[in-house]
Amino acid sequence: MTQEKTNVELNPISTVNEPVIEIKELYKSFGTNEVLKGVNLTVKKGENLVILGKSGSGKSITIKCIVGLMGIDKGEIKVFGSDITKMDNSELNKIRVRIGFLFQNAALYDSMSVRENLGFTLKRHAKDLTAEEVENQIKEILESVGLSEAIDKMPSELSGGMRKRIGLARTLILKPEIILYDEPTTGLDTITSREISELVLEIQKKYKTSSIIITHDMACAKHTSDRLMILKDGIIHAEGTYDELEKSDDEWVRSFFI
Template identity: 90%
Template sequence: MIQEKIIQETTPVSKTDTAVIEIKELYKSFGKNEVLKGVNLTVKKGENLVILGKSGSGKSITIKCIVGLLAIDKGEINVFGTDITKLDNAGLNEIRVRIGFLFQNAALYDSMSVRDNLGFTLKRHAKDLSSEEVENQIKEILESVGLSEAIDKMPSELSGGMRKRIGLARTLILKPEIILYDEPTTGLDTITSREISELVLEIQKKYKTSSIIITHDMACAKHTSDRLMILKDGIIHAEGTYEELEKSDDEWVRSFFI
């Protein structure tokens, strides 16, 4: 296994050595199909970690395990210092509120306007807010993603890039400390993909988030990552900065950067 040396980040975002996510020897199978075979990874506070890997390598499975959407077979998943695999539903929900998850398709409610999509999420978790407070928070978060004018639109009226932004707004409205991005630029044109990547960095800086970003988009990986990991055969095969892995002695690792 290759273990690339990590160089000091130059991103002007405050980072610490405190781990907000720490996975130890994570195993996950589906029947006889062993997907994860001892994954170990750490995400530090304020860091953007990008995970690369071929299709079916277990990237999305890993982040679904982090929020308890999938039960693991073996291992530890420590989030904010707590092993979530030992929590009951109530304890797991307390952790989930602090984690935002941006799905590939943005997962908006098609029958609700943008305002109602955001308001539904906010009121579900902050029942003591007044209608005025809810409205103000909706407008603030839409401004953060550059879509204030879309507040009364329906999801069917939005472009793919706008849907991603609204999905991100719905994630941000609960002020998560961790954001898990599952293919944030999939299906988008080059310019829109760049805009979403820029937005990921803006969110990291403004909200001081820690993130895992699953992507096949190497431009997104280069632009957003403080550090990268590459999954192969169910384990972390290589890690380092974009520049380090691009120059790796391992031909398979370099193949991602061609």
């Protein structure tokens, strides 16, 4: 990714049906291992796009490229209408504040309580808030994920499902317009996975978020997706709704739904 200074002007919030993410001909290699070989995808405002694919197909790499956590070899990545591959770090940070990223392990600070984890994130990006405003926002977002009672707990006291919810609360506290979910239900039992999937839908409805959801969990994919894409051999091999792909004539595509 180039770091050359540009005069990119960030676009305002997109209107309904306008794309908030557009990827064109994205290539990414690691040495001789070509992972992405021309990925093209679009996410519309308010849409939940699920990306499926076998392990190592480049799903997580794709979303890391979207927020500039990983450089690309070639291609275009437009977020809110601006090409992030032409941005410097200052411009990238303005985009990143509008994007939430839920990591697989929730990435909480183990030495901080839930209150401190959320407050630390909020105060880094909203330095003018009073202590009372910070506290109110922490309580509001914990209520949104159904964990108001966990405010003084340490991460070590939380179950896997609770850690996911707190990780999601920390993502939501900055009111992102886009959320990138990396395996949100991995390692959870069936009931807790269903609860997290329900929460993803509640967040989409309440906060009008647009999301990319990386998952191997077909129950999560069915429950949360407006549209699915399947990565194979470095490109988008198939695209459609859950029902459309489940009935695909392509035997390899159907194998995901067995």
